[in-house]
Amino acid sequence: MVRCVRVPKREGEQVRSKLFAEGMLDLGARIRSDGDCLLIPVLCESYPGYEIMDADLDVQEQRSTDYREVAEVPEDLRDDLPSSFDVVGDVAMIKLPDELKPYASQIGDALLKVNRSIRIVFEDHGVKGEFRIRDLERIAGEGTSETVHREFGVRLYTDPARVYFNPRLSSERARIAGLVTEGETVIDMFGGVAPFGTVMCRLAHPKVVYSIDLNPDAEHFARMNAERNHISNLHPMTGDSSNLVYGLPMANRIIMNLPQIADRFLPIALERLEHGGTIHMYKIIEREDFPPFLERLVSDAASDGHDISIEYSELKTYSPTMSVYSLDIKKA
Numbered sequence: 001m002v003r004c005v006r007v008p009k010r011e012g013e014q015v016r017s018k019l020f021a022e023g024m025l026d027l028g029a030r031i032r033s034d035g036d037c038l039l040i041p042v043l044c045e046s047y048p049g050y051e052i053m054d055a056d057l058d059v060q061e062q063r064s065t066d067y068r069e070v071a072e073v074p075e076d077l078r079d080d081l082p083s084s085f086d087v088v089g090d091v092a093m094i095k096l097p098d099e100l101k102p103y104a105s106q107i108g109d110a111l112l113k114v115n116r117s118i119r120i121v122f123e124d125h126g127v128k129g130e131f132r133i134r135d136l137e138r139i140a141g142e143g144t145s146e147t148v149h150r151e152f153g154v155r156l157y158t159d160p161a162r163v164y165f166n167p168r169l170s171s172e173r174a175r176i177a178g179l180v181t182e183g184e185t186v187i188d189m190f191g192g193v194a195p196f197g198t199v200m201c202r203l204a205h206p207k208v209v210y211s212i213d214l215n216p217d218a219e220h221f222a223r224m225n226a227e228r229n230h231i232s233n234l235h236p237m238t239g240d241s242s243n244l245v246y247g248l249p250m251a252n253r254i255i256m257n258l259p260q261i262a263d264r265f266l267p268i269a270l271e272r273l274e275h276g277g278t279i280h281m282y283k284i285i286e287r288e289d290f291p292p293f294l295e296r297l298v299s300d301a302a303s304d305g306h307d308i309s310i311e312y313s314e315l316k317t318y319s320p321t322m323s324v325y326s327l328d329i330k331k332a
């Protein structure tokens with residue numbers, strides 16, 4: 001039997017919310033109907049204006065939302081379970097330390113159990129090669145790794161096993177879209193499935209966005225993203241951007257998301273950028289090396305005849321000593 005308060009149905013929600021706010025709602029039992037009243041389980045002995053009684057209420061099952069609580073792994077390894085993992089659309093990808101690899105399928109099952117929006121789980125063996133593609137191994141769930149990721153009302157079709165895609169850059173994509181003024185010509189030199197271009201074309205009004213990638217699968221998904229989001233001014237292209245940019249109009253804005261080596265392409269980008277334009281470059285670097293790196297960018301640009309100024313922010317920590325920086329490089 002559970003202590004509960006008997007409330008006319010029309011007042012039910014108001015009383016339930018008040019009890020919840022006061023910490024008096026018993027979350028261990030389920031509210032049930034009793035004629036034209038509701039029986040709401042409570043933790044108090046009386047409630048002014050309403051009848052208190054004992055009733056037989058069903059137990060409310062508490063569903064965990066943390067896969068670490070339900071994963072069937074030895075107790076001494078539970079603390080080693082990763083606290084974070086990536087989700088792209090309905091695909092989850094998790095990196096596992098060596099000691100947890102024998103329990104990969106149990107970990108995948110736990111992720112599926114607590115996250116109803118996840119369809120399939122992969123162990124993520126890291127990003128590899130020139131195309132920066134993740135090496136993925138299915139550990140639970142059904143189907144393929146092809147999926148649709150939604151951000152800011154935009155549908156991004158992708159396949160994390162065939163093309164690089166980073167769901168954690170959504171705020172950065174929105175930030176850059178917010179900087180785009182009407183009629184700009186934009187080039188994304190390392191465009192992937194064109195998440196920057198697609199979000200930008202939906203949230204802003206560039207004249208045209210060229211999204212280049214070496215990986216032909218990137219162009220396939222970028223075209224799909226343009227089409228399914230009803231965009232006609234996004235032009236995906238396959239090839240080496242250091243060559244292809246010379247066949248394109250000069251840009252007002254250039255995106256360079258190849259954080260290991262993007263700076264090697266900076267002289268080319270500066271050459272193809274209009275005066276007054278901006279380059280958004282990402283860089284992974286040792287934190288202590290970042291100030292001299294900035295100085296070198298400015299002096300190298302000056303030797304090529306470009307007057308640049310740089311604003312930057314530290315996007316995230318990459319390792320104990322390294323960070324990913326976002327640089328807005330303006331050409332005077």
Ligand SMILES: C[S@@+](CC[C@H](N)C(=O)[O-])C[C@H]1O[C@@H](n2cnc3c(N)ncnc32)[C@H](O)[C@@H]1O
Nearest residue numbers: 131164165166190191192213214215240241257
């Ligand atoms: C880190 S990913 C970024 C993809 C995309 N901008 C995003 O945010 O999802 C870098 C991409 O650059 C592509 N890439 C590498 N070298 C390139 C080059 N020389 N020209 C064009 N694309 C290149 C890779 O295939 C990869 O898709």
